[in-house]
Amino acid sequence: MDNMKQQSVGRWISLLHRYGNVYMNEQLKEYNLGAGQYQFLAVLYDNEGLSQDEIAQQLKMDKGTAARAIAKLEKEGYVERKTFSVDKRIKKLYLTDKAHAFKSTLTSILSGWSSITTKDLSSEEHAFAMKLLNKMSINAENYLDNMK
Amino acid sequence: MDNMKQQSVGRWISLLHRYGNVYMNEQLKEYNLGAGQYQFLAVLYDNEGLSQDEIAQQLKMDKGTAARAIAKLEKEGYVERKTFSVDKRIKKLYLTDKAHAFKSTLTSILSGWSSITTKDLSSEEHAFAMKLLNKMSINAENYLDNMK
DNA sequence: AACATTCTGTTGTGTATGCAACTAATATTA
DNA sequence: TAATATTAGTTGCATACACAACAGAATGTT
Structure with a gap:
């Protein structure tokens, strides 16, 4: 695994x-x-x-x-x-x-x-993808910012 | 807009x-x-x-x-x-x-x-995010590969 | 006011990467 | 088989980027 x-x-x-x-x-x-x-x-x-x-x-x-x-x-x-x-x-x-x-x-x-x-993503999938990427970016930012 | x-x-x-x-x-x-x-x-x-x-x-x-x-x-x-x-x-x-x-x-x-x-993503969201990123990657690959 | 601290921007250095030119080796084809 | 093309790998060059050291300007502190 x-x-x-x-x-x-x-x-x-x-x-x-x-x-x-x-x-x-x-x-x-x-x-x-x-x-x-x-x-x-x-x-x-x-x-x-x-x-x-x-x-x-x-x-x-x-x-x-x-x-x-x-x-x-x-x-x-x-x-x-x-x-x-x-x-x-x-x-x-x-x-x-x-x-x-x-x-x-x-x-x-x-x-x-x-x-x-995003060619084959439905508009819901597209919106959801944006939301998730946004969340992930914020998590990455928070993590590294807190390191400093 | x-x-x-x-x-x-x-x-x-x-x-x-x-x-x-x-x-x-x-x-x-x-x-x-x-x-x-x-x-x-x-x-x-x-x-x-x-x-x-x-x-x-x-x-x-x-x-x-x-x-x-x-x-x-x-x-x-x-x-x-x-x-x-x-x-x-x-x-x-x-x-x-x-x-x-x-x-x-x-x-x-x-x-x-x-x-x-992916800290605050539910496991469904996480799985979905993976799926979408995978799709997007494949789309990117296909596009650029077809250029050559 | 004098000195220390913080802030904005610049620059040197190292790494990650794509592209293109090149070499050596293998495969194809005339 | 000799000539040509393709393939695997290397290397030079250019760009994108982070980090750190630095300079000059502004702020704060005593």
Whole structure:
């Protein structure tokens, strides 16, 4: 019975993550973006004006990773970093016109992958899957956050 | 309504993958292994004697990644690569005593993470989550495999 | 006010990974 | 059988990421 069955969870998560990245890289290539940037852009679409730290926290990513992802987004002309005199440490992030124009494209790309992976799930199954993944993420977060 | 909601799926998968790696790295550190190797070991526990290519295919990983992961497992004394005269290209993989002794430890570590992430799921929910993740993985595989 | 602490961001380093080019070995085919 | 194609594995290169050390700015403490 100890034939590594619980391995499966991690295996599927790993596969979905890796294949998702391959898909995103392919789709984003023509926009000079990669799988490492779109999540930051997605957060900004909902919350323009956040700082790098705030975005990193929302995504539960390392702030160094955020720094580099956002540098790339800036270099490619999707975001601008503005420092205000109130607190010169903070760089607030704003979307450019290019980013706004790109929003619907990103939305389609993301729902494309979502449709692919949940192709044969009923809408109840789909909703339930989301709920469970959400729970699992929260559990993972809580566990690791409590470690620190 | 287009507030990037379908983003969530990818976000949770990404988070579970990243946090899972952090957990695995931490747990495996004292065994001189990292998150990049244990999956290969797990496959071998069920199927000793596979070639690198066969393992890579089972895990849907790049053969280059497999080559490096297995080189590390060999270096740390968990596997041996043997070439037979039948086909000198193929390196069949065998577990060492050290690897066999490590099996139950890996099993506990893996079920540890599983318990953490599915902490508050009922066993029905847990089973259902597995089923859905499995379906999603298969869909992802089919999609990308058909691309090539 | 002076010093310590905390906070935001940057950067170096190491690992995990995919892709592509390459080598050596085997298989196919003209 | 010689020429060509396929296969298994290796390695260079690029990206995504975590962690840790660091710098400058802001806050708190005494």
